[in-house]
Amino acid sequence: MAVNAPAAPAPARAQEIGGIRRHQWASVLWAAARTPRGAIGLGLASSVVLLAVIGPFVAPYASDALLTLTFAKPSGQFLLGSDFLGRDVLSRLLDGGWVLLIMAACATALGIAGGAAAGISAAYLRGRSDGIIMRAVDVILAFPQLVFALLLLSLLGPKLWLITIAVGFSHAPQVARVLRSATLDISERDFVKAAELQGMRPAKVMTKEILPNLVSPLMVEAGLRLTYSIVIIAGLAFLGFGQPPPAANWGLMINENRIGLPLNPWAVIVPAVLIALLTIGTNTFTDAFARVAIGVDRRPEEAALIEDLGQEVGE
C-alpha cells in the first residue's frame, strides 16, 4: 500500500516545507524586551541612540561655531553652557554621537563575524586547525584590548576606518572562544553527523547546520561586544585617537573640557553620562536577552521533559 500507492499524493508547496518562517531570535528579542530588565535596558540604550540620530537635525547651532565665552555657565541661550573654545555644548552633544555609534556597530559586526568564523571552524574542524586558530587567538588575547588598538593606531595613524577595524579585530578572540565552546557542544549532536553522512562539505555543515543553532550565543556576544566597542572607541577618542579636533565627539569632549570642570562641569558630565547610559542600556538588555535565551535553548531532551509536564504554559 505504501510504495506502490495507486494515487501518488500531490507534491508539497514551497511554503509547506519551509513552514511558517520562525525567526526564533526575533521572538526571543521581543520576549526579552518585555521583561522589566530588558525594558529598562532597551529604553536607556534607545533613548541615547535616538538622541544621537536625530541630534544633528535639531541642534540649535553649528557644532564648530565659536559663539560665546569659554566655559560659560548654562543659560537660556546656551542650555548646557559653552566649552573651552566657547562653542555650544548642547549642539556639540547632539552632533557628536552618531559617528561613535556607527563605528561601534561596525566594529562589533566585524568582531563577531571574524570571531564566529574562527571559533566555529576551530571547534568543528578540530585537530590542527583548532590548534592553529586557538593559539593565534591566545596571542591576540595576551594584549589588553585598548593597548592592542593603540598599538595598531600609532603604527598606521588614527584613521576612523582603522580604529573600527582595530577595535573589531581586538574583539574577535573573545568571540572566538565563546563560540568555540558553544560549537563543540552542537557539533557532537547526531544531526551534524547525519549531514556528514550526506557528503555535505564542511563549510556547508558549519553554515547550514551549526550556525542556525548558535543564534542565541551570537546575539548575546553581539550585545556584550557592542558595549565594549562603545567604551573603547570613546576611550580612544578621549586619548586623541578619533576624529580630529574641530569635530564634535563625546569622548573627545570629555578630554577637551576637563580643564574647565570647575567652571562648566556640564561640558564633561553630560557626554560621560550619555556614554554611561548607552553602555548600561546595551549591557542590561543583553543580560535580559541571555536570560530569556537560556530558557529557550535548553537541551532538547530537557525541553521535551518539561513539555511533558506542560510547564511551557507557566514561567
Next chain:
Amino acid sequence: MSQSIAPPIETTAAQRGVRLKVTDLEVRLGESGPDVVSEVSFAVQAGEVLGLVGESGSGKSTVALALLGHARRGLRITSGQVLLDGADLLAMSPDALRAARGARVSYVPQDPSSALNPTLRVGTQLREALQVHAGAVENPRDRVAEVMREVYLDATPEMLRRYPHQLSGGQQQRIALAMAFACRPSLIVLDEPTTGLDVSTQRHVLDTVRGMCRAYGVAAVYVSHDLAVVSGLVSDVAVMYAGRIVEIGRTARLFREPVHPYTRGLIGAVPSPDRAEVLTGIDGQQPRPGRRGAGCSFAARCGYAISDCTTEAPEPVVIAGRSVRCLRAWDIQATHPERPAVASCPPASTEAPTLSVRGVSASYGTTSVLFDVGLDVPPRACVAVVGESGSGKTTLARCAAGLHSNWTGEITFQGTALARAARQRGKDVLQRVQYIFQNPYTSLNPRKTVGQIVDQQLKQFGDLSFRERSARVVQVLEDVSLGRDFLSRYPDQLSGGERQRVAIARALVVEPDLLICDEVTSSLDVSVQAIIVELLRRIQEERQLAMIFITHNLALVRSIAQSAVVLCDGAVAESGSVEQILSRPAPPSTGRLMEDVPKLAGLARPGSGATAAGGRLSEP
C-alpha cells in the same frame, strides 16, 4: 533506643500491615493550573513492592516524588494524603518532613552517576546519610559495613575510599541503594533505578531490592516504564495514564489478564523472547496536562472506545480482582486478543551478501573495542547485532557507516570495499547505505522543519526539481505514517516516536539498499518501540532492504530479524539464525544475555525466568 525526631526503626523481620497509604493525591501545575496527577490512591504492605508503570509523561515520577512530600519546580501538591505508618507526610511541618526524608522514606534516583557527589568518597557519602539523622543508628561505622554487605559490595577500606567515578554503573547504583537502606526506612521510592544499566547488572540490582524489602519489612514503590522489569519484581502494579491510575491489582493476574485497553496496549508492545510476534504498539500521544478533556483520557487512542468514552469520565470499578478505570471494563474483560505471529522468515539466500564485514578490529585511541569481527548481511534480510552495553555493537555500526574511521579489516558493500571514513566514500555509497541514529532528540536539526530535513537529503544526493523532490518527501512521510501536515513542523513539536519516524523517512527517501539502525528504539517508550519496530519490519519487507538492527534487547530480535550476531566484549560470541540462537543452549555470554532479559511474568512460560526467581538473592 532513643525516642528522637524519627521513631526508632527496629524492624528486622518482615512486619505485616499497611506501611504506605496514599489517598486522592493531586498535583497541579502552578497555583491554579491544570492537574498533572489526580485521584491517585493506593496502599503498600510491609515487605512488598508496588510497581508504578506508564509511558513517559504519565505522571509516575511526579507521584513518586510526592511520596516524599516533594514537587518539582512549577508543580504543587494540592490535596490528598500520604500516610506512612499512619502519619501524613503532606501535613508535616518542613522540619518534621526533613527529619522523615532519608530516615523513614528514602529515594533512589534514576541516574546514580549524577546523584552521587563526584567529589566525595563513597564511604563519606554513606556515613553522611547516617549522620544527618543522628540517633537513628547507634554505630554508623558498623551500619555502613552492614548495608554494603547487603548490596553485595565489599566494605573494605579501599572500596569505601573510592570516588563514584571509580565504580561501574551497577556499583554506583548499589551505593545509592545502600544509602537508601542505611537508615532502615519504612518506605523506599525507586525512580527507574535500572534504566541506565545493562540487563545483567539490572537483574542483580533488582534481586537486591527485592531481598532487602522482604528482609526488613520495607514498603517500596518502584517506578518504571519497563513492564518486564516490573513483572518480575513487584507484588502489585499500578498502571498510570495521563496522571491517573487506570488499572491497579496483583501483578501476576494483571499481566496475565489485563483489562484496561491501555494496559493491554502496553503488554502487547512488549516483545516476547519465545515467539516471533507482530508487535502492536499504541498509536498516538498521551494528552498533556490541561488538554485532557472531559471523558476518558485514553479514548482518543483506544480501540474499544464508544461515544460515551469521550464525554463521561470513568470511575474505578473492581473487576477480576483489580480496580480498573474504564467504562467498558466488563465488555472488554471477556475478549482475549492474541498477537499474530510474524510470517515465517524467507529461506537463507545464496546470493552474494549486500554487506560483508571481514576481520574488523576497531579502537578509540589506544583502547581496542572490536576484535576480528565478521558478519554477512544478505540482500533483503535483516541481521540483528545484539550485545550488552560496551560490547562494541554501536562501534561496529559506526565503522560500517563511516562515522568511525579508526578500524582495520575489510567491509565490502555490494562487492566493493568501503573506505574507512564517510568523507572518503563516494556519493553513491553514502546514498545506498543509510544510518538511523539512536537518539531522535539529537539527530534532527532543531532549527529545520521536517520538510527541510527530509528534502535536504534529496538535495544532497541528486538534482531533482523542487516539484519532484517535494512529491517524494510527501510520499515518504506517508510511508512512515506521518501526514503532510508534518512538513512544516519543527522537531521540538514532535514526540520521540514521531521524531524517529522522521529520521526513518530521511533515510528512506533516497531509496537505500542497506539500512543500519543503531538502537533506534532504546530512547522510546515500549508502546512506541513496538510501533517503530513494526514500521521498520514492514518497510524492510516491502522495499526489500538489507538491514542491520542493533539492539541490546534480545527479545526484540525475534520480531524483526532473521539472523543474529551476538557480540561480547568486542568479539563475535555466536552467530546464526535467530531461531538457533534463541532456542538452543548457547555459549555463556548469550545464555547470560538471554537469562537476564526480564520476561513479562504473565506471558512467560509457567515456572520460567524472572517469576520463579522469586525473592531469592543471587550473588554474581
